[in-house]
Amino acid sequence: MNTHHNDQETAGGPATDWWTEAVIYQIYPRSFADSDGDGIGDLPGITARLDHLAELGVDAVWLSPFYPSPQADAGYDVADYRDVEPLFGKLADADRLIADAHARGIRVIVDLVPNHTSSAHVWFQAALAAAPGSPERQRYVFRDGRGPAGAEPPNDWQSVFGGPAWTRVTDPDGRPGQWYLHLFDTAQPDLNWDNPEVRTEFLDVLRFWLDRGVDGFRVDVAHGLVKQADLADWQEPQEILSGADADRPRPPMWDQDGVHEIYREWRRLLDGYDDRILVAEAWVEPAERLARYVRPDEMHQAFNFEYLLAAWTAPAQYAVITRSLEATDAVGAPTTWVLSNHDVVRHASRLGLPVGTPRPNGIGADDPQPDAALGLRRARAATLLMLALPGSAYLYQGEELGLPEHTALPDEARQDPTWERSGHTERGRDGCRVPIPWEADAPSYGFGPTDTSWLPQPTSWAEYALDRQRGVPGSTYEVYRTALRLRREHGLGRGTLRWLSAGDEVLHFGNGGVGVLTNFGAAPVPLPAGAEALHASGPLDDGLVPTDVTVWYRTA
Template identity: 80%
Template structure:
């Protein structure tokens, strides 16, 4: 077969495998597999139905056994929980529902003793409305210095009764709320691109910039290894706050054509991250910044990971790519090229706390736009099809060079909870959107550890902040550990081989393949994913190293399967 090379960002030679043998080790973050923990739903130590930091500590050995390199913790800071902790009232403490500050220190020490690094969430686009700064802003009145830390504006129309512009909240409804001034009269409006309890900060204000540098130092001094930066593309708004008429999904950015929305991906954000990078570089141990930036095209996203800015940026274009060979080829090619142009790794992801779990998303008809939640009266995806494709997608992702993120429970094959009762929903999207979008609760349900234990081992009681489906028992860790072919063991094997074969520091070399098949080489490994309707033969001389599922009776790769192969070729690599 002929082949064409597309080097990854970690390699520039025509045979990168040889070059790496003499090179010093790459920084850990260029090839790490990082596991996202959503603290509310990982492990509950005290039986109140909400996961906590002591619960995480008790389950860290699971992550060691799984074979990941680091963990990312979603917010655990004091918060009214209007948006599950992404409305932060105090950036330097732990919410009592999750434990104490001493528990955070113990967690960092316990992870470090196991060789795990810890990344924490940083939420800089907005604070909680319960943050002392916002209380001071309301008390200060129009023109006060405290109010200047946020985005307050006079309203339009007679007596300012209309919002300052037409922007809509990501969670539905207007992005502006009018306040009552200290004298009791209706007054200015404040911007909240998300919930009303999440007022946007004014990043043109020097006090805001100084505060977050201090927050970075606070947690770096406590020993964290980095920060995942929430809404990294939203901190700077277009100065005139111009109306934005196009009907697009605001959090996804402008796509490949047309102007950028005035609230997303403004060039001024990069100055902020250059300042932050200097702070992190002043600490030992390769501390990192990770951008949650829903930005397209790939070249715009790559600007966030230039050498003097962030280290990683989630590849959401990859997460949203259609399940087909042409779509996957295109997004992988674009992503690697854009990252390589700035000397950065590509950071792959399939699931997180904001999107449908990929074991459900991939069961939808190919080309279906990603829904924001699925409810009991919606068409139900096929869980068998979804899991088969999810395992194939995971093996494809873990064979790619760069870093990869896993979301808690995906190693168990967990699907979305698509029959969650509407009355149990807590995502603000459900209420603010007028009950038109189910929101993200379905991917946040507490995960199962033990099939026959209360709350499936999530905690010592049956309490669970979101109800768990009865089918959780079949996905429980204790039903899968040690069982050949289980999703959990497929993940463990994938992570072990990824590390042993150094796939994270390799390169993609595309190989000729039939329609509907993706086929490439990374180092000594060959990777084949069959998206087509018919099974395909293994290449001549191929040795099967690993597979997302069994081959068919004739030894062929079935539809919706990925295999890792080795072929002895004299003089190759």
């Protein structure tokens, strides 16, 4: 079995706890680095850029899916869980990437998509060719329709991407047949996790990648695998976020108690290997429900989306941080903080919208535009606040450059299925997925050897290129790099938060020997007497902390 340790991580505690304080960097493979000039990023491109991640100071990378796929949903429609999509390279390229990352002390987490397969998967093709009630169909969620001749869908569920969550198949004899469930795109049929064959298959997929040396799995739609047994109608809007309270029951397709049995079985398998982890992408509220995914015999981490969604005010930040830490402390797990990923508007743009704006699903040229300077200022402050919190943190590729959302993407270039399925009412996620800039004066800003990129890059991105920021004091890249170094030196990830004050305008806490102050108010505020600034998200004003700036300090 593969074992490796980063000495910088193990110095402060047992290696087996690396995930409790790790900073993990998400790579979206098609947009990180293109080695062959086809305009699509690939695994050899990532391998060639690993030194950037080592210099930045991250502990691990998480790779969005690189498996064979028709790419109906950017690779989250998996046709084969044990190979590499030719667009991205070969299996040997994955092996080399894992080995080269490990040689730099960087662990590798891969994406696992267990809620659904691609409609091109051999299992689904077999299900289409087989009869109702057959073993092939029982791997998925097939049902007879309602109404005369079964012409109506089995229930009223809607796809997260818009439109019905059911599609009717045509039987081999040409007649209309049963319906299959797809909570996402029609090309993403949901698996039936009540079927033992499905459970056995995924245990084998886990083993396949663990034996190749991967350090863990980010589990896509981790709250969706088990559906309420009666598939009852849900007369509410379909959202991926599952929140239940006294006025609203839990949705029948999300966060069912049966998912936990699956993850306990996976955890038993992972515990037979060294230091491997499971990360839940579970859009679940409240925090107490999310914490169930990281109980001691289940997953190791769960993304804190309630934190990502929280408004940029001191009271909102105080409330979500307190609630999150209390919920995960209750099950003995770390909290996993995140501000951006491949599914949401980048936080350098999101925070440039008026405070309290509902989270947009993409921003187009004719939508209200973020204030770019304000957004970046707040994004840097938010990141320094996040990186000072105890627990693990995730970064999304390009945020260390201060990249904004591409809000002027031509609509004809959009590829996210949300755009079409919503009837062009939701711009979707392409704006945060644009290939990132490495060199200001190179073709495609250094993304690849040609000017081609699968989504067009805005001309303004030259100024964000890595080579314009590396070594430049106060650049966003250097703010991140310094923060990661100090976070490690001061053990902030494994520390304990103690509130020093939490008013309407200032958030102020201590973690070990470091004080952290974020000013949300309009007037500059002083640091405590005797404080020596260690790091700040922006320049101080005669020793005062300006609006939308976070400072790390120590007391002399």
